[in-house]
Amino acid sequence: MxxxxxxxxxxxxxxxxxxxxxxxxxxxxxxxxxxxxxxxxxxxxxxxxxxxxxxxxxxxxxxxxxxxxxxxxxxxxxxxxxxxxxxxxxxxxxxxxxxxxxxxxxxxxxxxxxxxxxxxxxxxxxxxxxxxxxxxxxxxxxxxxxxxxxxxxxxxxxxxxxxxxxxxxxxxxxxxxxxxxxxxxxxxxxxxxxxxxxxxxxxxxxxQFSTTTKLRGEVIFNLGSAFGDEKADNSGEDIEDNITLSHRTRLNFDTSFTGEDRLRVRLQAGNTPEFDEATGTEMARLGFEAASNNDVEVNDLYYRFPLGDNIRLLVGANGFDFNDIAEIHNPILESSGTGALNRFNRRNPFVFRNNAEQGVGANIQFSDFLSLDLAYLTGESNSPADKDGLFDGDFTAISQLNLALGEKLDLGFAFGYSYYPGEDVNLSGSTGSPRAKEPFGEIATSALRFGIQGSWRLTPTINLAGWGGYIDAEAEAGAREGDNADLWTWVANVSFLDLGKEGAALSIMGGMPPKLTNVDGGDEDEDTSFLIEAQYQYPITDNILITPGAYVILNPNHDDGNDNIWVGTIRTTFSF
Structure with a gap:
């Protein structure tokens, strides 16, 4: 045995x-x-x-x-x-x-x-x-x-x-x-x-291309035009309504040195039309503008790296804003290449459009359900001139607390403070009326920023998202020093996912672009504009997405004396 x-x-x-x-x-x-x-x-x-x-x-x-x-x-x-x-x-x-x-x-x-x-x-x-x-x-x-x-x-x-x-x-x-x-x-x-x-x-x-760098590209072909009678700038001129064919091309070079960091260098060139000039209102701007006359430029440049297990730091030297740091809470429509066709409908302008170009930021992850985004942003920190630089020029200090309530509901609560020394005052992120952009003109202005945004996956194929924003602005110099003004904005949207084809989405959105109210010693926006957009994202392949759609601006520049303005577009996005 x-x-x-x-x-x-x-x-x-x-x-x-x-x-x-x-x-x-x-x-x-x-x-x-x-x-x-x-x-x-x-x-x-x-x-x-x-x-x-x-x-x-x-x-x-x-x-x-x-x-x-x-x-x-x-x-x-x-x-x-x-x-x-x-x-x-x-x-x-x-x-x-x-x-x-x-x-x-x-x-x-x-x-x-x-x-x-x-x-x-x-x-x-x-x-x-x-x-x-x-x-x-x-x-x-x-x-x-x-x-x-x-x-x-x-x-x-x-x-x-x-x-x-x-x-x-x-x-x-x-x-x-x-x-x-x-x-x-x-x-x-x-x-x-x-x-x-x-x-x-x-x-x-x-x-291979590189042992440390990944190359990603995106090319947009756009067929579009604006329609209407007169421009909304009281010039009496007709809207420039010729049909246009344009493009925007981006190359992202993402480099990692440790496996956990990323250096982003983005090159961009394009010739998309500036519909704000064609229509007389910034409310008509496209969400994927690149009006550089095909000149190649560094559109985005930042470096992010971890500090411990729960903190990530970011430093941006060009094209850097709070949207590079914080969660936008508009997952279907936030992207410029595949999201909303109109600039305003992509993200809350009072939170994520601060006229910034450079800055530093941090993401702090407290748990799977709670995180905090922080940033200090400037518009002219590369200039040593008076009222420029890192601390003497315009700046925005802002934060956002993010809550994940289960797997379907995400919320963000934002608060920030901005100061503009008198040049390039822009409280609306170039998405609202001229008054909302510069409530007191080109004089020193401070602003307390408040915003709430959220996204709710109602069912596996229906997503709801939206935001609301408020700014308390104050004049800091000149004859109007101490004057106050209020600015308001909001948006709501619904997306029907996998409609007609897996990966497709029908989205309808509408809201009020930034509006100026309750101005001390000045004029406010007496009427109300509404911006409504409908679009259908249809994937041809995993790398080609066609998005036909249109948006209408009712009472442009918050003036019911202006004619309604329409913009129609067919955007084709190639990604690789």
């Missing part, structure tokens, strides 16, 4: 064979993140004998721990390598594996799965399979070579536990050698496949 050791070994062999077959069937899907190093050998030493199980041709990538580098030489490299694998399998992070004792603990594995019986055997009989902390197995996910090493190590440790207390004789050793030979063919096949993958990865790395 066989000794207990042989029987225990024979009992474990199906677990090892099953693991090897599982790894072989998934080897093609696992591509290492960086170039693999030279071949290594892993040995498992039985503490009760001189027997060793040797696995050849197992290559370990060097992208996790410096201890796995080929330059690391120690007195016992095989033992250190095994310790590295054991440490990897026990790492305490969100993707670490937890041993399960029943296949029923894996919520994404069902009896109807083709590998269910194999998994049940490996889990319940041999204890060689682990799941993720969220209770899933992720059987269709690509298997990394580290995960293979950790799983194989677990099975080998199981053999060691069964062998404790038994001393193998010659017959048992022969049985073990025969089992080792059965694995040689599987591991040789795995090694050949990994070698092939390494060659392909090496080719891609040799021909």
């Amino acid at each position: 066989k000794s207990p050791l042989v029987w225990k070994t024979l009992k474990i062999s199906p677990a090892l064979l099953g693991l090897s077959l599982f790894v072989t069937s998934n080897a093609y899907a696992a591509v290492p993140n960086q170039t693999a190093t030279n071949e290594s050998t892993v040995k498992l030493n039985n503490p009760l004998s001189e027997m060793s199980v040797e696995i050849d041709s197992l290559q370990i990538a060097s992208d996790v721990s410096p201890g796995l580098s080929p330059t690391n030489t120690t007195a016992d490299p095989n033992r250190e390598l095994l310790e590295q694998i054991q440490r990897y399998s026990g790492e305490n992070n969100t993707e670490s594996l937890d041993q399960v004792t029943s296949v029923g603990q894996l919520r994404d594995v069902s009896p109807g799965d083709w590998a269910y019986e194999a998994l049940r055997s490996l889990v319940e009989r041999y204890g060689c399979i682990a799941g993720y902390p969220d209770g899933t197995y992720r059987g269709n996910r690509a298997l990394t070579r580290y995960e293979f090493a950790a799983g194989l190590n677990s099975c080998l440790q199981q053999i060691e536990r069964l062998m404790v207390g038994d001393t193998p004789d010659g017959t048992e050793l022969e049985t073990l050698r025969r089992l080792i030979q059965e694995f040689e063919a599987e591991l040789a096949t795995l090694g050949a496949r990994v070698d092939n993958l390494e060659g392909r990865v090496a080719f891609l790395e040799d021909n």
